[in-house]
Amino acid sequence: MGYLSCNAESAIATCDSHYWDLKKNRTTPKTHRNFHYSDLLSATNGFSADCFLGKGSHGSVYRATLDGGNLIAAVKITNFSKPSATSQTENEIEILSRVRNPRRFVNLIGYCSHNHYHLIVVDYMPNGSLYDALHSTTTPPGWSRRLRFASQVAKAVHSLHSSNPPVIHRDIKSSNVLIDEKGRARLGDFGLALRGHVEDVRVKCTPPAGTLGYLDPCYLAPGDLSAKSDVFSFGILLLEIISGRKAIDLNYSPPSVVDWAVPLIKRGEIASICDRRIGRPSDRAAIWQLSVVAAKCVRSRAEKRPSMGENNRLMDEWDPNPNVRLNKSRSLGGLQGQRLNA
Numbered sequence: 001m002g003y004l005s006c007n008a009e010s011a012i013a014t015c016d017s018h019y020w021d022l023k024k025n026r027t028t029p030k031t032h033r034n035f036h037y038s039d040l041l042s043a044t045n046g047f048s049a050d051c052f053l054g055k056g057s058h059g060s061v062y063r064a065t066l067d068g069g070n071l072i073a074a075v076k077i078t079n080f081s082k083p084s085a086t087s088q089t090e091n092e093i094e095i096l097s098r099v100r101n102p103r104r105f106v107n108l109i110g111y112c113s114h115n116h117y118h119l120i121v122v123d124y125m126p127n128g129s130l131y132d133a134l135h136s137t138t139t140p141p142g143w144s145r146r147l148r149f150a151s152q153v154a155k156a157v158h159s160l161h162s163s164n165p166p167v168i169h170r171d172i173k174s175s176n177v178l179i180d181e182k183g184r185a186r187l188g189d190f191g192l193a194l195r196g197h198v199e200d201v202r203v204k205c206t207p208p209a210g211t212l213g214y215l216d217p218c219y220l221a222p223g224d225l226s227a228k229s230d231v232f233s234f235g236i237l238l239l240e241i242i243s244g245r246k247a248i249d250l251n252y253s254p255p256s257v258v259d260w261a262v263p264l265i266k267r268g269e270i271a272s273i274c275d276r277r278i279g280r281p282s283d284r285a286a287i288w289q290l291s292v293v294a295a296k297c298v299r300s301r302a303e304k305r306p307s308m309g310e311n312n313r314l315m316d317e318w319d320p321n322p323n324v325r326l327n328k329s330r331s332l333g334g335l336q337g338q339r340l341n342a
């Protein structure tokens, strides 16, 4: 996936550099382990093909068997010679040292530096990414799993936005949502995340970055960043979950999932955007509601988008227990019948 801009180094130069100076270790709390390279080498069988999990834009990922077989982890390796990769890895370590959620995030276990390489050790997610589940399998997830994934990602993003100071992820997309051993969707890849209030100098100085197709059109300059940029990307992710279409797919016209799906949602033609590979949704009201939430999240004016807290409250109405759901719906007022003004 192509990053529009990952130019964090120049931002660090102009901003409050000591805040992020991981190497001098002034601000990073020691909650993670410092691994020896030799341990990671043997834990991955010498980074063998057998342990290879995948390759991203900044390096490769391997499965590691640590602590005498008691801990299975994923090791991401990036090369120091790529400055953008280095700054993203350092940033990911910094952020993940401060936010931790065993059920919602792909958490940091530790890290190691060796010669020209940074190695970051994180929770191992044995069931691939949401991108793979939606786009690369012959058996895509059914509607109830999709609803669960949507709700789990919403909770993960909300927990970032409501931490103190808040964290804006800036790269929410299906390939950064990984599925754990219990089938839960967890948010990973915090390389572009920013921790701080929007008025903080670090946040104000960092150039826009993200992935094409998910990037908020209002986020054109550093000062435009807000949590609503994550809300936009989350809306794209919801459209992807509902339709099974990629954020941008040149095989379709229009290629953008937003340009295609939102007019249909506004006309109430929800069935037209539902993924045909998995049949009709049994819980049509929930999918209807999810589609409306998605359309609200991708509104062109950031201030008109709901917060992740509001999205969460609406999604909580899909409790698997119909009685609980009915009560919640009564108390909160469902979306059904609401007009959607872009």
Ligand SMILES: Nc1ncnc2c1ncn2[C@@H]1O[C@H](COP(=O)(O)OP(=O)(O)OP(=O)(O)O)[C@@H](O)[C@H]1O
Pocket (backbone or CB within 6 Å): 001, 002, 053, 054, 055, 056, 057, 058, 059, 060, 061, 074, 076, 106, 122, 123, 124, 125, 126, 128, 129, 175, 176, 178, 188, 189
């Ligand atoms: N914690 C993990 N557990 C298991 N597999 C992982 C883990 N992290 C990444 N992977 C796998 O490794 C591959 C590369 O991941 P990585 O995060 O480096 O890149 P990406 O998110 O796919 O792409 P990009 O770097 O462009 O954002 C992914 O396909 C993913 O399935």
